[in-house]
Structure formats: structure tokens, C-alpha cells
Amino acid sequence: MKKLSGAILSLFVASVFLVGCTKYANQSEMQQLSNLKSEVASLEQQISTARQEKASLEKQIADKQDQIKKVQSNEQFLQQKLQAAGQDSSQSQ
Amino acid sequence: MKRLSVLLVLATVFAISSVASAQEEKMKYNEWQQQISMYTAQRDSLKNVLSSLNTDIANLKSQLAGLDQQYNSEMQKYLGMLHATEADMQSFDQTLTNLTNQMNNYMAMSDQDLCSHASDVKTAGAEIDSLKAMRLALAAEFYDRMQTLENDYSQVAARVAKCSQVxxxxxxxxxxxxxxxxxxxxxxxxxxxxxxxxxxxxxxxxxxxxxxxxxxxxxxxxxxxxxxxxxxxxxxxxxxxxxxxxxxxxxxxxxx
Missing domain, CATH: 3.10.350 (Membrane-bound Lytic Murein Transglycosylase D; Chain A)
Incomplete structure (x- = not known):
């Protein structure tokens, strides 16, 4: 009987050491970490999208600048032809 | 006996709870602290990057809006020089394309077939003269095509002229x-x-x-x-x- 009590007591004490001495993060702390990871993933996605939008805008700007140069070149061409034809650009047809 | 029962119950409870907690995701606290610090730093850095990108995007949008205005202004000036609208340019382009295709067909015909189309050639010639009279004919977009069309018409007209010669x-x-x-x-x-x-x-x-x-x-x-x-x-x-x-x-x- 005494031996049995002693064994059970030892089991109890061992359980306490096994379970209770190391500190672990609790559930709300783990949730906090999970939320933080999600926020980082979301920010990475937003940055990827923003970079694509930036690249698209840069291309549009380059294209628009080319279009403007083209129109200005066409204006000069027309002006030369009108002068060669003896016409002023301000004259009506 | 009573003490024995109490100890037995306590041991069982601890054993069950230790098994249960072993099955949950357990992270040691100091490891959790490290991860929190790391992800917090990463989040703050990414927020700065995103903020910078959004500023760049806003600036680019503003620049693009300015360029759109400049383009529209240049186009209005150009169309004013041409005494035409954008619709006029499209119409001129289409007419020029149709006449060019017509001339290509005539150039591919035999003399016999071409002579039977003499009146059509004459009509095409009148249309070409109408186009030439417009300022649009001097536009860079159409100038070379007009020159080619006039040359082709000259060749076709010369062949048609021989039709009436006996x-x-x-x-x-x-x-x-x-x-x-x-x-x-x-x-x-x-x-x-x-x-x-x-x-x-x-x-x-x-x-x-x-x-x-x-x-x-x-x-x-x-x-x-x-x-x-x-x-x-x-x-x-x-x-x-x-x-x-x-x-x-x-x-x-x-x-x-």
C-alpha cells in the first residue's frame, strides 16, 4: 500500500515536471503571430501589384512621349511641304 | 485509501492534459518572441516600400495626365494646320487605300482588259485629283502613298491612252x-x-x-x-x- 502510494506520487510529480516547467506561447499569442504573418503576406502581394502598376504607367508615359514626338515631326514635315508648295499653314485651302 | 484515490485522480488528470497539450501546436515562448520581432521588422519594412511605391505611382499618374494634355494640344494644332478633323483623316486614309488597290488591279490587267475599263480609270483619275487638292495629301502619313498612287496612275493612264489610238x-x-x-x-x-x-x-x-x-x-x-x-x-x-x-x-x- 505504501509502495503503491509512493509510485503514484512519483508519477504525479513526474507529470508536473513534464508539463509545467517549460514556458510556451499561449493561444492568443500564437494568434498574434499568425495575424502578423498574414499581414506580411498581404503587404508582399500589394507591393507586387504596385510594382506592376508602376511598370505599366512608365510604359504608357514612354508611349505617349513617342506619340507627341511623332505629331511634332509630322507638323514640321507638313510645314516644309506647305512652304515648298508656296502655301502658309495659316492660309485656308 | 482516500489519499491514494486523490493521488490517482491527480496523476490521471496531469497525464491526460500532457497528452492533450502535446497534440496542440506548441511554440516555446522565446522562439515565439524571436518570430514576433522578425515579422514585425519585416512588416514595417514592407510598409515603407509600399508607401514609396504608392508615391511613385501617384507621380507617374500626374505625369501621364500632363502628357495626355500635351498630346491633345499638339494634335489640335496639327489638325488645324491640315484644315481637317480626325474623322477627315480616317476618311482620306480609306479613300487612298481603295484607290491604291484599284490602281494595283489595273496595273495587273492586260492591255485588252484595261481598255475595257477606260472609263473607270478616268473616274479614278478624277478622284485622285480631288485628293491631291486637299492639304491632307501633304501630311506625312499620306505623302509617300500619294506619290506612289500618282505614279501608278500615270502609267495606267498612258496605257489607256493607247486604247484610242489605232x-x-x-x-x-x-x-x-x-x-x-x-x-x-x-x-x-x-x-x-x-x-x-x-x-x-x-x-x-x-x-x-x-x-x-x-x-x-x-x-x-x-x-x-x-x-x-x-x-x-x-x-x-x-x-x-x-x-x-x-x-x-x-x-x-x-x-x-
């Missing part, structure tokens, strides 16, 4: 030239085909009464080459039928 042939002597309608049609400079002699005959009915009889120094009109029409074919049939009757008559009289 070629002639002055008959030589039989002794020297062996000139008869058959041999004249056979010449490479005429039809290169003796069977087309009826074309010369029909074109010169006022001079030629009998296809077998043409005379030196006669100036014969030579129509444009091409397949025989129905009148020319009928003349050929009539000639060969008459020839056959004469040969039969000659054979009958010599037999008797």
Missing part, C-alpha cells in the same frame, strides 16, 4: 512582202496569230470588199489584239463556207 499597217507587195490578211495577222508585231485575220478585215470593210484581195499602199487599220468578237467570227465562218462552196463547185465542173 495602229495601222501599210500593205506591201505580194512579190516582196507576201502581204495578205493571213500573213499580216501572223506577224509578231501585229497579232502573232494568222487566224485573227478577220479582225483586220472587219475593221477595214470600207476598203476590203474581198478578204483575198488587198492592194499595195493600202493603209489598213489594225484593231487592238484580243479574242475575236461575234462579228469577226461570223465573217470568218462566212468566208470559209464560201470557199468550201467554190471548191465543191470547181471540183464538180472539172469532174463533168
Amino acid at each position: 495602229a495601222t499597217y501599210t500593205v506591201g507587195t505580194w512579190a516582196r512582202n507576201r502581204d495578205c490578211l493571213w500573213n499580216i495577222a501572223k506577224k509578231s508585231t501585229i497579232y502573232n496569230d494568222p487566224w485573227r485575220w478577220p479582225k483586220i478585215y472587219i475593221a477595214n470593210r470600207d476598203q476590203i470588199k474581198n478578204p483575198d484581195l488587198i492592194y499595195p499602199k493600202e493603209v489598213l487599220k489594225i484593231p487592238a489584239n484580243g479574242p475575236m468578237n461575234s462579228e469577226e467570227k461570223a465573217a470568218a465562218r462566212a468566208y470559209y463556207a464560201r470557199k468550201a462552196r467554190m471548191q465543191r463547185a470547181a471540183a464538180g465542173s472539172s469532174g463533168s
